[in-house]
Amino acid sequence: MSKLIINIKKLLQIRDKKTSFISACEMNNLPHINNAFLLIENGKISDFGKMSETPKINNIETIDAKNKIVLPAWCDSHTHSVFAGNRSDEYMQRLDGVSYQEIAANGGGILKSSMQINSVSEDDLFLDSKRRIKTLIGYGTGSLEIKTGYGLNYEAELKMLKVIKRLKESLPIQIKSTFLGAHAIPKNYEKEDYFKLVINEMLEDFAKMKLIDFVDIFCEKNYFSTEDTRLICDKASQFNIPSKIHVNQFNSIGGIKVGVECGSLSVDHLEVMNQSDIDILKDSNTMPVLLPGCSFFLGINYAPAKKLLTNGIPFAIASDFNPGSSPTGNMNFIVSLACNKLGISAEQAINAATLNGAYAMGVDKKSGSICKGKFANLIITEDINSIDDIPYYYADNLINKVLINGKEVN
Ligand code: NIG
Ligand code: FE
Numbered sequence: 375m376s377k378l379i380i381n382i383k384k385l386l387q388i389r390d391k392k393t394s395f396i397s398a399c400e401m402n403n404l405p406h407i408n409n410a411f412l413l414i415e416n417g418k419i420s421d422f423g424k425m426s427e428t429p430k431i432n433n434i435e436t437i438d439a440k441n442k443i444v445l446p447a448w449c450d451s452h453t454h455s456v457f458a459g460n461r462s463d464e465y466m467q468r469l470d471g472v473s474y475q476e477i478a479a480n481g482g483g484i485l486k487s488s489m490q491i492n493s494v495s496e497d498d499l500f501l502d503s504k505r506r507i508k509t510l511i512g513y514g515t516g517s518l519e520i521k522t523g524y525g526l527n528y529e530a531e532l533k534m535l536k537v538i539k540r541l542k543e544s545l546p547i548q549i550k551s552t553f554l555g556a557h558a559i560p561k562n563y564e565k566e567d568y569f570k571l572v573i574n575e576m577l578e579d580f581a582k583m584k585l586i587d588f589v590d591i592f593c594e595k596n597y598f599s600t601e602d603t604r605l606i607c608d609k610a611s612q613f614n615i616p617s618k619i620h621v622n623q624f625n626s627i628g629g630i631k632v633g634v635e636c637g638s639l640s641v642d643h644l645e646v647m648n649q650s651d652i653d654i655l656k657d658s659n660t661m662p663v664l665l666p667g668c669s670f671f672l673g674i675n676y677a678p679a680k681k682l683l684t685n686g687i688p689f690a691i692a693s694d695f696n697p698g699s700s701p702t703g704n705m706n707f708i709v710s711l712a713c714n715k716l717g718i719s720a721e722q723a724i725n726a727a728t729l730n731g732a733y734a735m736g737v738d739k740k741s742g743s744i745c746k747g748k749f750a751n752l753i754i755t756e757d758i759n760s761i762d763d764i765p766y767y768y769a770d771n772l773i774n775k776v777l778i779n780g781k782e783v784n
Contacts, residue, residue: 377414377780378428379437379444379754385410385422386445386761387728389743395661395733396725398688404721404761412444414750417779422744439754442774443761445724447516447547447751448705449731449742452618452642452663454521454554454696455510456503456537459490461697465671474672474699475624484524484558487697491524491534500537507545510695510703511783514776516547516751517742519618519692519735521590523554526568531555531576535585546778547751550735552618553580554590556598556606569602573609581613587736588639592620593629600628607636616736618663622646624674634658640690640734644677645669652678655687661734662689664726666711667700679716690730691716691723710768720761750780 388405389396411428413421421429464477464486477483491499507518520538525531531553538551555572559565580586589610593603607617616639621629623643630651633641641655642663655662664677682689691712695703702708705727712723732742740749754775755764764772776783 377435379412379439381440382410382444384443387743394738395730398683398686401722401725414780419750441757443755445753446728448514448727449517450515450693451519451731451734452692457697458494487524488526492530496533500540513704514753517737519550521552521554523557526560548737550587552588552590553586556591588618595625600632603632634660645675652685663734664691665694668694671700676715690734691726706771710765713765720765752777
């Protein structure tokens with residue numbers, strides 16, 4: 375199957391094969407070719423360049439991208455997009471003045487999502503999640519990380535992992551599964567007892583079943599400690615499973631340091647950071663993942679993106695799609711929000727949502743940039759003047775077509 379895209383107004387995010395992420399000082403650049411072509415063969419990008427150099431191929435399916443920008447599909451490296459039901463009632467309570475933490479302390483929040491997950495069948499959870507993720511693909515997402523963490527017991531965490539496995543098999547995008555058994559402490563459990571179950575039984579068994587790409591933990595006051603975080607990251611390393619961890623959402627308790635020391639692939643959230651957290655991230659290979667959708671929806675701090683950049687620290691942005699703190703997985707909106715609320719440029723936001731996101735979920739060799747041999751996972755925009763239009767029209771998806779493995783999705 376071959377396909378040729380011609381007359382591309384701007385082909386964006388052209389990177390060398392060896393570039394696995396974009397450094398802080400490079401994030402304001404988006405290498406591009408004006409008036410370009412792109413050739414797709416067997417689902418991969420096989421060639422691209424100036425229109426004047428377009429290869430002559432007879433009888434090839436052609437897409438005319440006149441006035442349109444082409445860029446890599448979004449790489450959403452942090453989601454909880456397998457869930458059941460929703461928590462719109464809690465949203466209304468929050469608008470009435472009850473805090474997210476108070477709702478959680480009263481048995482709502484993550485525990486409510488856990489009750490909902492425990493009461494649906496694997497098949498229903500699969501179908502519901504598949505429908506939801508198909509919508510995201512239409513919004514331009516080509517790589518997606520999905521966490522467990524709403525099961526909070528052996529059977530239901532396994533159910534979530536099996537659902538993620540079925541999603542990997544039945545959807546065309548790249549999906550990575552993250553085991554977040556240590557997301558909250560279920561009712562009727564002491565934290566220590568539940569954590570032992572997570573680390574000694576669930577993590578071990580699920581790793582042996584080859585259901586886990588990454589491990590995660592909610593490192594936060596009243597949830598899991600930095601000691602717990604180190605233990606779970608180390609245990610996962612024994613199975614060659616990298617960690618991606620929730621840290622510094624409400625408090626800075628040392629999670630970033632543990633993540634960097636354990637070689638975590640990413641440290642996510644970072645709404646609350648002090649100078650020592652920033653110093654630790656300098657020169658590490660751990661990618662910060664900022665989640666502006668969560669700050670927007672909960673009305674909490676935004677991560678200090680500009681401070682990271684001035685300290686030479688790059689970052690990714692992701693949706694954090696979940697029913698409690700960020701009920702959207704629309705990365706077009708997340709890119710807009712990142713510009714508006716983190717104060718970054720369109721170039722920086724697009725770098726954060728493509729190659730840096732790919733790095734933060736271990737798919738940078740195959741996705742996240744325009745590079746020969748990578749998956750032809752592409753967004754073809756509507757007719758637009760400049761890439762600044764993408765964040766500017768913050769409630770629109772300026773997408774004309776999404777191609778996944780070179781195939782148009784509808
Ligand atoms: O990333 N902070 C922990 N976990 C999720 C929210 C979970 C929920 O409220 O359901 C997050 O924001
Ligand atoms: Fe999250």
